[in-house]
Amino acid sequence: MKQAEINKATLAKLQEKLVESRKSYSDLKMAHAISPLENPIQLRDQRRAIARIETELTKREVQ
Numbered sequence: 032m033k034q035a036e037i038n039k040a041t042l043a044k045l046q047e048k049l050v051e052s053r054k055s056y057s058d059l060k061m062a063h064a065i066s067p068l069e070n071p072i073q074l075r076d077q078r079r080a081i082a083r084i085e086t087e088l089t090k091r092e093v094q
Contacts, residue, residue: 032080037087049084056081 032048040048056077062068 032084034083037083042088042091045084045088049081049088052077052081052084 032052037045056074059068059074059077063071063074068074
């Protein structure tokens with residue numbers, strides 16, 4: 032999810048996307064532990080996407 036998409040998304044949509052992203056990251060991590068992923072950069076990208084969403088949620092809570 033791009034930063035512009037995150038900024039435009041509603042609070043409910045962001046929370047839904049966060050849960051979905053965490054599950055996806057967990058699945059990727061498990062798959063990588065069993066056998067190496069073809070593209071291990073997916074792990075980093077997913078982790079960063081989760082961080083972007085969490086940062087936006089925190090920013091909205093503070094405001």
